[in-house]
Structure formats: C-alpha cells, structure tokens
Ligand SMILES: NC(=O)C1=CN([C@@H]2O[C@H](COP(=O)(O)OP(=O)(O)OC[C@H]3O[C@@H](n4cnc5c(N)ncnc54)[C@H](O)[C@@H]3O)[C@@H](O)[C@H]2O)[C@@H](O)CC1
C-alpha cells in the first residue's frame with residue numbers, strides 16, 4: 274500500500290545527511306554531485322537550455338556547492354552558464370567544485386565564473402533562466418547583504434527561477450520567509466521535502482516542488498522524519514470501500530449533536546457531508562426550534578428533536594436521550610452550530626466524558642473547554658478536535674497564540690490532550706496522541722468560504738463511522754475536501770464555491786482519488 278512520505282525539518286535533514294555520510298559511508302561530495310545532477314535533470318526537462326544564457330547565484334555554503342554542479346551539467350547541455358560566486362571561504366565540497374569550474378572556464382566550455390562584486394553584474398547581464406543556489410537549509414533569520422540584494426534583484430528580473438533545495442531566505446523548518454526571500458517557479462528539494470516548503474510562506478515561494486533522490490537512504494529519511502505527508506494515492510488507497518453485502522447500519526452509523534435555532538445551516542451541512550462521505554445512516558439530535566428546518570433541508574437525516582434552552586440551543590435535560598442515541602452510533606459529532614449557551618456546553622462536557630465511540634468535537638463544541646482543555650485527556654474513547662486558530666486560542670486561553678513552528682505546537686498539544694488534533698489552516702496540520710504529525714494536502718483557494726469547516730467535520734465523522742482510525746480519517750477527509758474543491762475549480766474557477774457544492778462533489782472526489 275502507498276506509504277506516507279517523510280517530511281523533514283532543517284535539523285532532521287542535516288541529521289539524515291550526516292548519518293548517510295558517517296554510517297552509510299556515502300561521501301558528502303557524492304551527495305552534492307547527485308543533488309546538482311538531479312536538479313539539472315529537472316531543469317533540462319522543463320526549460321530549453323541549449324544556446325541559452327543561464328545565471329547561477331552561488332552562495333558560500335553547500336547549497337552553493339550544489340549550484341556549481343548544476344553549472345557544469347547545464348553547460349554540458351549546451352547552455353552558456355554564468356556562475357556568480359559570493360566571496361567567502363566556502364565549505365570544502367563547494368571549494369572542490371569551484372576548482373573544477375575555474376578550470377572549465379579556462380576552456381571553451383560555455384562556463385564563466387564571476388566573483389560577486391556588485392548587484393549590477395547580474396542586472397546588466399540578462400539571463401533566460403536563473404538558478405538560486407545562494408542559501409539552502411543553512412539560512413538563519415533575515416537576509417544579510419549581499420544575499421538580500423541578489424534575492425531582491427532575482428524577484429524583479431522576470432526570468433524563470435529554479436531554487437535548489439529551498440528558495441533562499443525561506444526557513445526550511447517553519448516556512449517563515451525573510452524579507453526579499455526568493456520567489457521561485459520550481460524548487461528542487463534534495464533527498465526529502467522540507468517542512469518549510471509546505472508551511473507558512475513555503476507554498477507561495479517555492480512554486481512547483483519536486484523532490485529528487487540524491488543517495489540518502491529512504492530508511493534514514495524515514496528514521497528522521499519530522500512529519501508525514503499523504504500523497505494523493507495514499508488517500509485513495511485508504512478510503513473505505515462499501516462491502517458487497519452492506520446495509521445502512523453496517524455501512525456506518527453517525528450520530529450528530531448539532532445545530533440551534535440560530536445556526537441550522539451547520540447542522541444541515543455537517544450531516545449531509547457525513548452521508549456523502551459514505552456513512553449509511555445519520556441521526557441528528559437537534560433542539561426543537563431548529564428541528565423542522567433541518568428536517569426540511571436534509572431529507573435523509575433522521576432528526577431527533579430535543580428540548581431547547583431559552584436561547585434555542587440544546588438543553589442539558591436532553592442528556593439521557595442523547596446518550597442513548599450515542600450508544601447506538603459508530604461515531605459521534607458534537608459541535609457544528611450548537612451555540613455557546615452554558616447549559617448546552619455542560620451537555621457537551623457530559624457527552625465527551627460518557628460517549629465511548631470515536632467523537633469529533635468541532636466549532637462551538639470546543640467552546641465547552643475554553644480555559645480548561647487539559648481535562649480532555651481524561652476522556653477514554655478516541656477524540657478528534659478540529660479547531661482553527663481562533664478556536665485553538667480559546668482552548669489555550671491565549672489570544673496571541675500563533676506558533677512559528679506549527680508542527681511542534683500541534684505535536685505537543687495532541688499529546689497533552691490525548692487527542693487527534695486537526696489544526697485547520699493552509700495546510701491543515703494533524704497531530705496524533707502518540708506524537709506523530711501529519712500534514713494535509715496543499716491548500717485549495719476555493720475552500721476559503723463559510724461552511725467548509727462543517728463539511729470537514731461531517732466528512733470526518735462519516736469516515737470514522739466507517740471504521741477508519743482517527744488519523745487516517747482526518748487525512749482522508751482533508752483529501753476528499755481538497756479533491757472536491759479541485760473538481761469544482763476545474764469547472765468554475767477558484768471563486769464562488771459554497772459548502773453545499775463541495776458536499777455534492779464528495780462522492781466524485783472519492784471516486785477520483787481511488788482511480
Ligand atoms: N552533505 C550535506 O550536508 C549536503 C548538503 N546539501 C546542500 O547543502 C545545503 C545546506 O548547506 P549548508 O549547511 O552549508 O548551508 P547553506 O548553504 O544553506 O547556507 C549556509 C551559508 O549561508 C550563510 N547564511 C546563513 N544565514 C544567512 C542569512 N540570513 N543571510 C545571508 N547569509 C546567510 C552562512 O553564512 C553560510 O555561508 C542544503 O540545503 C543542500 O542544498 C546537498 O549538497 C546534499 C548534501
């Protein structure tokens with residue numbers, strides 16, 4: 274079955290490099306040669322280089338060394354290549370490659386080696402393609418001169434830019450970009466994909482990302498993985514299949530505690546998404562004033578009208594009836610559109626404590642644990658939390674919470690709360706109770722619209738009811754949403770999608786992911 278792909282922080286990547294050199298005996302020079310050659314291969318596959326002018330910006334670290342290999346290979350493909358080399362001592366492997374290039378430049382090889390003096394050197398020599406080999410995973414903080422000026426020039430130059438390993442200036446761990454960081458059209462990541470390419474500014478700056486094999490054994494990449502990414506095929510392979518002899522109750526029973534007089538839409542959307550993700554039967558406990566509306570807008574969901582508070586939200590006196598319903602379900606959703614009445618939130622806490630089936634706690638349901646989320650760890654059954662940043666801040670009672678390192682923040686909180694934590698964002702980052710971190714699919718701009726959170730919660734509970742483990746269900750739900758958005762975007766463009774469009778496309782998305 275398709276495995277998850279390892280994703281590495283800068284530190285983890287350095288450790289994998291080091292282990293390859295020291296334990297496996299692969300010389301650093303060989304890794305550098307492989308990296309440069311693999312990058313050149315990707316460049317030649319995408320850009321015309323023969324007879325063209327290529328500028329390679331060469332930093333003082335090993336990223337620059339990779340760039341020097343690229344110079345050599347592109348020249349062999351008939352390009353006129355100018356290596357603009359930053360002054361400084363340089364690493365031994367870079368120095369060795371610079372020595373080769375200096376010899377080549379003495380002959381008719383198409384190679385020119387130019388020591389950097391001034392940005393005008395590049396500004397006055399137009400290139401058809403620029404390769405950014407200034408800084409890789411070794412960058413720290415804001416860009417210093419002259420790297421900053423070179424990066425700023427690059428972003429204005431207009432020629433296509435290929436970044437080696439990471440766009441210069443991008444923090445390879447957090448995805449935070451220094452000012453004037455390189456904006457690339459293509460990034461060739463060496464060995465393993467870096468966490469920073471997937472998070473924060475990474476996706477915007479990196480352009481197309483291709484990961485190339487450079488001789489670091491897969492076992493080392495996996496042993497050092499900081500997080501994991503599900504390829505599209507992984508999602509397709511893990512989506513539940515309907516058994517040939519399925520009936521509605523064997524196909525997955527969902528119970529949803531959702532909706533209020535003010536928020537009927539959240540109940541409609543989440544329960545519809547549960548069905549569209551493949552659940553066989555969906556029952557919803559809804560406060561009386563909302564029940565006829567939810568019933569009318571969602572013919573398939575079995576609406577169980579329950580007593581309401583004065584605010585039109587579910588009343589705690591519904592406790593026994595609701596717990597009975599939960600007992601008969603394979604998975605339970607609590608939250609979407611519930612409102613934040615104290616009595617309702619007390620009911621939420623009763624449910625989280627007593628329900629044994631896998632439980633998704635979303636939106637207003639999370640408000641029941643504002644300030645004291647640590648009691649969540651006392652729950653015995655599987656728990657999935659689906660906060661966005663605002664909801665996470667409320668859980669932590671910290672208005673300024675905005676972790677620079679989302680992966681480590683999610684890892685810590687999921688372990689602390691013994692929950693699968695689905696931290697919604699671009700991309701969504703999932704933490705598991707045992708300390709793994711899974712990164713969701715790339716962002717789909719169409720999803721930036723109201724109701725997609727309810728859709729995700731409903732999809733997730735539907736997949737849990739069909740027997741998927743919480744972490745697998747979370748990744749599959751994210752992929753279903755992304756694929757449904759992609760299908761919609763293919764027909765209509767990235768704007769104007771509403772959540773019900775997304776829900777309608779979930780079955781087609783599952784079908785597309787499986788094939
Ligand atoms: N053996 C290895 O470790 C391998 C490394 N590889 C390449 O080497 C890269 C890592 O190499 P290094 O560790 O030498 O680091 P880098 O080449 O990424 O950068 C280090 C250099 O950047 C400078 N620098 C750091 N922060 C700066 C800032 N804010 N402004 C301006 N300059 C700054 C440092 O002074 C140093 O000269 C990888 O990204 C990859 O491209 C590959 O060749 C594969 C093998």
Ligand SMILES: [K+]
Nearest residue numbers: 405408437439
């Ligand atoms: K780079």
